[in-house]
Amino acid sequence: MSTRQISDQGYLLCKVCDFEYMHLVGTIEAHDNDSYELTKLVINGKHTIDCQNKKKYSYRSQGNIHLLYRCEEGHFSIISFDGHKGVVLFDRNTLMNDLTMFLNEKTKDDRDKKQFDFVMSYAILGYIEDFLSIETT
Ligand SMILES: [Zn+2]
Helix, strand or coil, X not given: CCCCCECCCCXXXXXXXXXXXXXXXXXXXXXXXXCCEEEEEEECCCEEEECCCCCECCCCCCCXXXXXXXXXXXXXXXXXXXXXXXXXXECCCHHHHHHHHHHHHHCHHHHHCCCCCCCCCHHHHHHHHHHHHCCCC
């Protein structure tokens, strides 16, 4: 993963390949409980995906919103914002980093075949559901 996020011109860069041609695929809203566990993700404000397996979520639900981008090489990047006790943490969410890696792994074949687009598909929603059902800490 690249650590550079913004080009000298101010363009958002792909976290995998630094490409500046990026498209917003969707928003990911995170909800958690009082025990710092993720309960569900709401995608684009309309698709609710419950968390089937316990996942640690280190931030309180105060506007935890994440932006899913895809570069024109097909890599996903997530930019995350987590409100927590009055401050907003920018791009510190390891769960979202894990989800990014999971999505990039699942869509490797599509990238190799250059068969992908920049909309929130049911395939991507299914991968997010898969991610929420696997066991992690
Ligand atoms: Zn890329």
